[in-house]
Amino acid sequence: MELAFTGQVIEWRGPSPYYFVPVPEEESADIREVASLATYGWGVIPVDARIGAIEFTTSLFPKDGHYLLPLKAAVRKPQGLSAGDEVAIELTVRL
Template identity: 75%
Template sequence: MDIAFTGHVIEWRGPSPFYFVPVPEEQAADVREVAAAATYGWGVVPVEARIGGTAFATSLFPKDGGYLLPIKNAVRKPQGLAVGDRVVVEMTVRLQP
């Protein structure tokens, strides 16, 4: 399943900061439809994502009925992304065999 959306980078401060882009409700509903066939446990959903010219593999984190797309430092730093920046995300949900 291919999904595209625009969102803003947010920060979660735990023991160390983590950066995410929340998946909008419409696209989160699409992910929920295939989540059972994609998840490998704990409700996380594996995806291949692209922001700008950078593609990366990660897993969506479930949060309050929606999903958060983690933004790795290897993606965020070279593109100069900071909290509040608007990004265009293209991603493919990886279904489990």
């Protein structure tokens, strides 16, 4: 399953700050339809993602009926991304 969307970078300030992009409602609904085929536990969904020229592998985190795409420093820093920035994302759910 391939998806493309834009979203705003948010910062989660837990014991270790981390950055995410919330997956919009429509795309989250599409992912929920295949979640049982894709998840490997705890509801996380393995994906291949691309932001700009950077491709990376990660897992979406379920949150309040939606999903969060985690952004590692190796993805954010080369592109100068920080909280509040709008980003275009291409995402492939690994089934």
